[in-house]
Amino acid sequence: MRLDRERIFAYSLLLPCFAFVFLFAFFPIAYSFYLSLHRIVIGLPALGERFVGLENYLALLHDRVAMKALLNTLVFVAVSTALEITFGTVLALVVHQRFRARGLVRAAILVPWAIPTVVSSQMWRFIFNDKYGLVNLLLYGPDVSSYRAWLADPFWAFVAIIVADVWKTSSFAGLLVLAGLQTIPDEVREAALIDGAGRWQRFWRITFPMIRPAILVAILFRTMDAFRVFDLVFVMTQGGPADATNVLQFYGYKKIFAEGLMGYGSAVSVLVFGVSFIMAMAYIRVLGRRLFQ
Amino acid sequence: MQLRSILLLAIFLLLLPVSCSQKAGEGKKVLHFVTWKPNIPEAWEEIFALFERENPDIDLDVQIGPHSSTAFHDMLTQKLKNRSTDVDVFLMDVIWPPEFAAAGWAMPLDDIFKDREEFLEGTILANTYKGRIYGIPLFIDSGVLYYRKDLLERYGYSPPRTWEEMVAQAERIVEEERKRGVEIYGFSGQFKQYEGLVCDMMEYILSNGGYLVEDGRVGIAEEEALEAVRFVRDRIIGKVAPRGVLTYQEPESLDLFIQGKAVFHRNWPYAWNVANNPERSRIAGKVGIAVLPHFEGGRSFSALGGWQVGISRFSRNREEAVRFATFLTSERVQKILALKAGRAPTRKALYDDPEVLKANPHFATMKDVFLTAYPRPRSPLYPAISNILQRYFSRVISDPSSDIRAEAQEAAREIERVLSLVKE
Numbered sequence: 001m002r003l004d005r006e007r008i009f010a011y012s013l014l015l016p017c018f019a020f021v022f023l024f025a026f027f028p029i030a031y032s033f034y035l036s037l038h039r040i041v042i043g044l045p046a047l048g049e050r051f052v053g054l055e056n057y058l059a060l061l062h063d064r065v066a067m068k069a070l071l072n073t074l075v076f077v078a079v080s081t082a083l084e085i086t087f088g089t090v091l092a093l094v095v096h097q098r099f100r101a102r103g104l105v106r107a108a109i110l111v112p113w114a115i116p117t118v119v120s121s122q123m124w125r126f127i128f129n130d131k132y133g134l135v136n137l138l139l140y141g142p143d144v145s146s147y148r149a150w151l152a153d154p155f156w157a158f159v160a161i162i163v164a165d166v167w168k169t170s171s172f173a174g175l176l177v178l179a180g181l182q183t184i185p186d187e188v189r190e191a192a193l194i195d196g197a198g199r200w201q202r203f204w205r206i207t208f209p210m211i212r213p214a215i216l217v218a219i220l221f222r223t224m225d226a227f228r229v230f231d232l233v234f235v236m237t238q239g240g241p242a243d244a245t246n247v248l249q250f251y252g253y254k255k256i257f258a259e260g261l262m263g264y265g266s267a268v269s270v271l272v273f274g275v276s277f278i279m280a281m282a283y284i285r286v287l288g289r290r291l292f293q
Numbered sequence: 294m295q296l297r298s299i300l301l302l303a304i305f306l307l308l309l310p311v312s313c314s315q316k317a318g319e320g321k322k323v324l325h326f327v328t329w330k331p332n333i334p335e336a337w338e339e340i341f342a343l344f345e346r347e348n349p350d351i352d353l354d355v356q357i358g359p360h361s362s363t364a365f366h367d368m369l370t371q372k373l374k375n376r377s378t379d380v381d382v383f384l385m386d387v388i389w390p391p392e393f394a395a396a397g398w399a400m401p402l403d404d405i406f407k408d409r410e411e412f413l414e415g416t417i418l419a420n421t422y423k424g425r426i427y428g429i430p431l432f433i434d435s436g437v438l439y440y441r442k443d444l445l446e447r448y449g450y451s452p453p454r455t456w457e458e459m460v461a462q463a464e465r466i467v468e469e470e471r472k473r474g475v476e477i478y479g480f481s482g483q484f485k486q487y488e489g490l491v492c493d494m495m496e497y498i499l500s501n502g503g504y505l506v507e508d509g510r511v512g513i514a515e516e517e518a519l520e521a522v523r524f525v526r527d528r529i530i531g532k533v534a535p536r537g538v539l540t541y542q543e544p545e546s547l548d549l550f551i552q553g554k555a556v557f558h559r560n561w562p563y564a565w566n567v568a569n570n571p572e573r574s575r576i577a578g579k580v581g582i583a584v585l586p587h588f589e590g591g592r593s594f595s596a597l598g599g600w601q602v603g604i605s606r607f608s609r610n611r612e613e614a615v616r617f618a619t620f621l622t623s624e625r626v627q628k629i630l631a632l633k634a635g636r637a638p639t640r641k642a643l644y645d646d647p648e649v650l651k652a653n654p655h656f657a658t659m660k661d662v663f664l665t666a667y668p669r670p671r672s673p674l675y676p677a678i679s680n681i682l683q684r685y686f687s688r689v690i691s692d693p694s695s696d697i698r699a700e701a702q703e704a705a706r707e708i709e710r711v712l713s714l715v716k717e
Contacts, residue, residue, distance in 0.1 A: 043676070044714070
């Protein structure tokens with residue numbers, strides 16, 4: 001009797017949370033999936049919502065623009081995450097040292113991360129501008145004739161997007177690694193010192209193994225987040241030139257909002273969801289027991 | 294990202310009742326007008342103020358969207374799709390009426406728009422879908438060629454009639470000017486992956502006797518079209534025009550020209566006033582204007598652009614909306630736009646107005662261009678067609694080694710697939 005009442009109380013506490021997750025996570029995902037099985041064109045309500053089964057998905061497999069966007073996205077995820085984790089770890093090691101004004105430096109490092117992505121993308125667009133951009137000024141000085149149109153070049157435009165992302169989110173990775181660093185007890189380090197371990201040895205034998213879980217968490221966050229990159233591309237290049245910076249999320253957005261192909265665009269979104277979901281599952285498998293228990 | 298949008302949504306929902314209650318008051322009706330960021334804001338502010346003065350019962354709420362037509366389309370259709378009552382009157386690009394009509398977003402205006410014969414025929418056609426009219430033309434745009442009068446005179450040239458001539462003149466002028474220590478490019482235009490790219494490329498293709506989409510047939514993979522695209526890739530981009538044009542929309546390309554850094558410039562009529570405004574331009578008074586060139590054996594075409602005033606079917610203030618739309622497209626407001634913002638009127642009578650011609654002497658010569666300006670493919674699925682075209686053009690012109698024919702055939706197949714949707 002008492003147990004039941006307790007259980008009812010527990011459920012009533014959980015209910016709002018479940019309702020929230022259902023309304024804002026499960027329902028949209030399920031609805032996207034439903035839409036992706038239909039042919040819906042916003043500009044042509046007369047077509048109605050015809051059920052077409054997996055037609056959209058089959059078309060997606062043969063859509064070379066979508067496949068290119070998927071490849072772009074994966075390259076973006078791999079390169080930007082690798083760089084962010086590296087720089088983040090370096091940042092964390094630096095601000096973990098004791099020096100004057102450390103608090104100030106720690107706060108300053110977080111500034112790029114605190115700036116809204118739309119704003120920082122706009123800033124990077126100016127920095128890479130072909131006529132008055134800072135990059136050209138730094139590289140070529142007053143020699144205007146050799147200024148390059150970075151964002152007009154398929155390769156450099158892609159590099160520019162990665163640079164902007166690395167600049168913005170390295171500090172976030174750094175923050176996670178710093179949290180890991182702070183869990184290392186001083187005694188371990190002191191013991192290593194007494195045993196005569198050098199700096200390099202101390203890092204690879206002690207520090208690194210102990211911050212590895214934190215690094216893994218940072219990688220997890222960054223890959224999942226990088227896979228859904230959208231705002232950088234939207235502001236800086238609109239997917240151009242020649243789709244060199246087109247990423248999956250932006251492609252899906254274009255399909256739905258610019259072209260009005262609701263069903264097809266939803267199939268793209270479901271693909272994004274599917275890949276992120278698989279990645280998340282893989283991470284939980286690999287890191288699972290250690291981190292999520 | 295997802296978490297952030299959830300939070301935003303939650304905050305938005307919390308604020309909703311507050312913002313709604315704030316709007317009511319004073320017994321005035323609030324009329325929502327959705328427009329884009331204007332090039333010359335003063336002219337528009339004058340017009341809005343005039344309307345509010347003459348209609349004291351209406352409070353005009355001007356919502357300013359992005360300058361890019363594509364981005365503005367995304368924003369506006371998002372609101373209309375959700376049947377937002379936050380939109381009463383809106384601006385429509387010349388390519389949207391079929392889509393807005395088929396989707397049931399724009400209100401048919403047959404009952405209130407009577408004096409249609411006063412307008413340029415092309416603009417009325419662009420607003421008509423299945424026999425009903427959905428927008429009132431506000432101003433017309435068509436691509437024109439601007440050039441540096443002083444430079445052409447210095448080297449003894451008259452404005453080029455063909456694209457080949459333009460490139461030859463540009464190359465020589467750039468070379469000679471460089472010897473004199475002046476850094477200048479030959480040409481600037483709009484070649485970013487966006488709607489404007491379709492306009493610019495269409496002008497090259499049509500002036501070589503090609504076509505984009507005509508009566509359900511796709512022409513981009515035909516010889517004339519391929520030749521024109523190849524010309525742009527091999528002779529314009531990174532040659533007479535800097536590679537940077539691949540990232541340029543109208544404002545960036547115009548900047549280059551008014552900084553005195555380009556001999557030739559393709560733009561819409563509004564650029565005339567900006568280029569001749571000594572406060573903004575270094576070449577004021579040195580600007581010439583001409584009909585766009587064509588290829589040997591072809592004739593000039595310019596893309597029909599321009600904006601219409603539409604009324605949302607979900608508007609709760611229809612009477613006020615009609616009043617505002619009629620006001621905005623009236624002769625006197627079009628005249629203000631012509632005088633202060635350089636916008637070419639859609640009302641034929643204004644082309645004989647001495648004041649308008651004094652402020653825009655080029656209108657006299659441009660009237661023929663406006664009369665023959667050519668529309669982009671008219672279809673409710675135009676946005677999808679345009680995206681395929683943008684992707685194709687951007688892909689082939691930004692890569693000097695691209696296989697234009699193969700890309701064109703692939704894009705043509707994609708467009709045919711889209712067209713087949715409408716046929717069903």
